[in-house]
Amino acid sequence: MPNDIKIADYPFVPATAGEDRAFGIREQLRDAIIDRRLAPGTKLNEAEVGELFSVSRTVVRAALQMLSFEGLVRTERNRGAFVANPSPEEARQVFDSRRLIEPALAMAAAERIGPTDIAAFRDRLAQESELISERGASARRAEIRASGDFHLLLAEVAGNAILQRFMEELVARSSLVIALYGRTGASSCGHSDHGSILKALESRDGALAGRLLVHHIDHIEGDLDLRSLEGRALRDALTSP
Template sequence: MPARSDRPARSSTASAAGKARARNGTAQRQANPTQRIVESITTAIVERRLMPGTKLAEQKIADVFKVSRTLVRQALNQLSRDRLVTLEPARGAFVARPSVAEARQVFEVRRLLEAEMIRRLAARITPAQVSGLREHLQREQAAVQRTDVPGRTRLLADFHVVLARLLGNDVLAEMLQDLLSRSSLISLMYQSAHSAEHSFDEHVAVVDALERRDANAAVRLMEHHLHNVERNLQLDPRVPDLQAALAPQAEPIDPTFEPVAPKRHRRATPA
């Protein structure tokens, strides 16, 4: 009788453990309304439903979640520490407007972290993990094809967090989640022209390299992907030449033209 493989059993156990962690996480969020507010605002930013500069009125948020303004203030303070919200004295809270310098720094950190992450993952990835990544790619593709902008935005970002979780490093996954939230803000701020279809194709290429356990190719592809995302952000807007900008709309002015001063009307003397 052929030896019975224990791979399905381990996979089932891992799946059950993952579901248990998800249930525990859900229970903790429900018991912590502040965290629920934080996650809801973060998700709205990632899915591009909240734009940079949007005012976050405490009372309106309190009404939406049916909580006190104190809890809302705690959530906004946490989001401020995560650099997703800006708190301005006497004005309130606003969705952050990241600077060009911050945008460059975020992508620099992402390249450093994700290059090493993908190198380590290529050395230890399992067939079951590759299958899980393929399933995620299928969801990405479906969202892209049906033009589900919030869905595809979330799934394209989650791809990077999923890779970190496959290493079993929760700290790395949390760091990447924060960086990806900030990346979403940066994309909103600087109007990324990078197509979702292109990002999806690059994700497929990364998974193909991981499946081959080709660490060098996987690192190169990930670096290329992040470079493309950053390159398609308008971080270096051209300063327009005033003459070039106005010349097409300006009509030649007659050099002999002299403006006529408007007539001044004398005020009537009171009788």
């Protein structure tokens, strides 16, 4: 997922003094989900979250809408909001979809790629290299985001706005699955794979880049352990490390 998400990216967030507070709550809830402190299926009670952060339910609702937009939270009518709980079948569908879409994006990107795009890809790889050497939950979250950004940049360079929107959702859902079920405790989105894909793109070999992407996605999915997880209660997850 991109690192530069802003309030303006969420048109449903009201333009009030509480919008920054809503974004901050979104960040803390997101971190708790990615860190596995909030397990899939945990109910995010608006009143409880509002009490914890001393804000109105309107502000909480805006934060939950942001998370729903990213695929990290699901909302159910008359029941409330819950941490998304992707099933093994849903996880397979996410990666099957990526296997279909990303090789086509690679073909298009290989035809369109230019020096500025190559520099942007190299910048992404440099960020990943730095994060791989770091430790801790925050570095892990950042690595997952940086890894997702590589794939979103591929979609951007390909120049198909509709497929780019699909990829934004798929990468968000993939990031949740990886964070929840990845065995290695990292993004599992191999840094060396990204380097090989970039070399193929630079050579304008879209077919090779597509094959490398499929292998790469196989690698990501192969690192998943889709056993059920146990997490903390909402209050404990948000008030303790």
